Amino acid sequence: MSTGFKSGFVAIVGRPNVGKSTFLNRVVGQKVAIMSDKAQTTRNKIQGIYTTDDSQIVFLDTPGIHKPQNKLDEYMDKAALSALKEVEAVLFMVSATETRGAGDNYIIDQLKQIEAPVYLIINKIDEIDPNQLLPIMDMYRKAYPWAEVFPISALRGNNVDELLQSLVKTLPEGPQYYPDDQVTDHPERFIVQEIIREQILANTRQEIPHSVAVYVEWMRPNETGKLQIEASIIVERNGQKGIIVGKGGQRLKYISVGARREIEKLLGTKVNLKLWVHVQSGWRDKPNALNNLGYSA
Ligand code: GDP
Ligand code: MG
Ligand code: K
Structure with missing residues (x-):
């Protein structure tokens, strides 16, 4: 029998400092990931859990995909990629305040191996002039067949609810993996x-x-x-x-x-x-x- 309950795992990838932890914290309504201006403060795979009456999204904050400099990097990339192959959707987050760089292009290249829908999340739109947004979206649209493109401000909350609603729509029917009051297994x-x-x-x-x-x-x-x-x-x-x-x-x-x-x-x-x-x-x-x-x- 169909319960109508939708659930699934969603990974967040992106260069350091684009706002992945800020986004997770906003979504779970509580500060759980450690935020900082320093890169790489997120050392572990963090789960933020978003639960409503009829859906549950389990977010994975992946350690990051970087162009490998050594064997360990290669291994880490493989681990990150195989994690991405098991999720229902991927959020690729970039910052509207930075231009697309080699680091982004490397991740985009890796994402081509993933079958799940990949959303492009352009964060920190509160920091740019609205006129700048379209050119940024154009620049990224050419690089990958994104399932959706969402400009957001994780800090202020702009467009975050709309993004969550869209994610829930793409999720399959499934069980509630975690209790209502659990926001993380941080x-x-x-x-x-x-x-x-x-x-x-x-x-x-x-x-x-x-x-x-x-x-x-x-x-x-x-x-x-x-x-x-x-x-x-x-x-x-x-x-x-x-x-x-x-x-x-x-x-x-x-x-x-x-x-x-x-x-x-x-x-x-x-x-x-x-x-x-x-x-x-x-x-x-x-x-x-x-x-x-x-x-x-
Ligand atoms: P992460 O490395 O991707 O997890 O990035 P963090 O969430 O730690 O954020 C890095 C910095 O960007 C912090 O100083 C945040 O306050 C800031 N930041 C995150 N999201 C936004 C946003 O939407 N707007 C602005 N202005 N700053 C943001
Ligand atoms: Mg982080
Ligand atoms: K895809």
Whole structure:
């Protein structure tokens, strides 16, 4: 029986800094990919998951296709390409503020091996004069038989909903792969949770270990350019909260400083970490609570 539910995997490719992470963050409505002006900050394949009542798009932020300089590059390119052969659609993103270069042409060439529809996404249109758009579109139209061409601003949100609607239309009927409230399986978020947990364990000797969970509420760069992370520490009893917080909040401070240093080392960026401690009795026995905390039973 037809459910009418549509779903599929969509890969985003493009040169560094064209706005792939910004786009993903806007689509999932939460900052999950680490953004920066530095190239190559996206080290892992990140999934952003967009779910509506009748559709789900799982976005893959691929590590990137570059003209190979060595064997490793060649291998990476092959891996990226084979990933692209398994998706329902590909978004090739360019920046309206940069002219088409050798890097773009190399990717376009590789895309010719892909059967799935490839969308051309011209990002950062907020930065150009509207008159400049048509010549840019013309320049790219000649290079590849794009399924669709979408000028957008990932930063401001222009034309992003229209793009999502068009993607959903091209997707086949399929299952909902992930729960409604899951926006990513971003490994960095999970690692941040683990680092905070480690610091709690390192700073408390009592009955804490098995009854504490950490949940990263959100992470996003703040006005000062630091990565702002807000996380909840969830314990089962008031007494455990007291142990973690410590006299005058001293222990929580140690935990926070220790975790911040580790996270900064890991992500290579300055971090502002805020921790809250909540008591939620019996969370370990509730399958839903476990899922929300990132543990699968
Ligand atoms: P990625 O390397 O492709 O993932 O690019 P990022 O998402 O990290 O973005 C690189 C830079 O471009 C960041 O400074 C973003 O704020 C900026 N950026 C991304 N999208 C837009 C946009 O639509 N307009 C403008 N003006 N800047 C953008
Ligand atoms: Mg990125
Ligand atoms: K194609």
